[in-house]
Amino acid sequence: MKKFLLLSLTLILSITAVFAGGQKEDSNVIVIASDATWPPMEFLNEDKEIIGFDVDMLEAAAKAGGFEIKIVNTAWDGIFAGLANGNYDAVCSSVTITEERKASMDFSVPYINAGQVLIVSQDLSGKSTLADMAGMSLGAQIGTTGAIAISDAGNIELKTYDELGLAIEDLANGNIDGVVADSPIAADYVLGNDTYKSKLKIVGEPFTDEFYGVAVKKGNSEVLDKLNAGLKAVIESGERDELVNKWLR
Known part of the structure; x- marks a missing residue:
């Protein structure tokens, strides 16, 4: 009986060692949750693959930082609870960095300003800011920061x-001279819609600050440091700007 117990214990320890070894081998893989329902930042293509600006940005950061990523499609409802529970290492899903969120999770360096931008007709030239639109009419969804910005002008x-x-x-x-909207949503309408992409364009830079970052579990400096190293390299190299032109302009 004692021999059987000893043999069982040895077998259990051996299995544990195998799994532990596997986890060690995968320690360079960062598992990232994303709610792939918001084009052009993250969405599913016809083959049910997750694509978009955030995906390209993460892949570039992983290559630059010397780590690997695995993106898992995760419903927004509960995505941060899953992060806190350790179901994955990070969340990259068009997450705006806010003081409230920073109290319960850590954020990478901001990787894009997804603030308000101006959409105008393809035929309109010489206009790139709200100041340029003086005396004209602009539309926005009621109650949004875009509507507030127009009103404040x-x-x-x-x-x-x-x-x-x-x-x-x-x-x-x-019927109006322009529209103000969040830059990712503006890009989806202007670049991703066959009806509008030949008629409309996005001009200028975002004129409000609404920065996106990758969220990690509070105190997880190992993952955060890897992500920051990769993201900083992509931003400094200009590759991030290339992705902006690809997906958001």
Whole structure:
């Protein structure tokens, strides 16, 4: 009986060692959760593969930082709870860095400003800022930071809509002079929609600060340091700007 118990214990320890060895081999793989429902940042293509700006950015950061990534499609509802529980190492899903979130999780360096941008007709030239649109009419979804920015400008006629798509349609039909929206959403309408991409364009740079970052579990400096090293290299090399032009311009 004692011999059997000893043999069983030895077998269990051997199995444990195998799994421990496997985990050690995979220690350079960062598992990242993403809710792939928000083009052009992260979404599924026809083959059900996760693609988008965030995906390309992560892959570039992994290559530059010398680590590997595995992206898992995860519903937004509960995505941060899963991070806190250790179900994955990080969350990259168009996550805005806020003081409230920083209290319960750590963030990488900001990798993009996803603030408000200006959408105008392809035919309009010489306009790239709100100041340039003085005396003209701009649309935005009601209650958004875009609508607030237009209102604060003071010398622009604001027209609000229940849905951003209605504002985009009005712009395409020539009923207003421009639309203000979050840069990723603007890119989805202007670049990803066959109806509008030949009629509309995004001009200028974001004029509000709404920075995205990769979230990691509070105190997980090992993962955070790897992500930061990779992201900084991609940003400094100019590769991030190339991805902006690919997905968001």
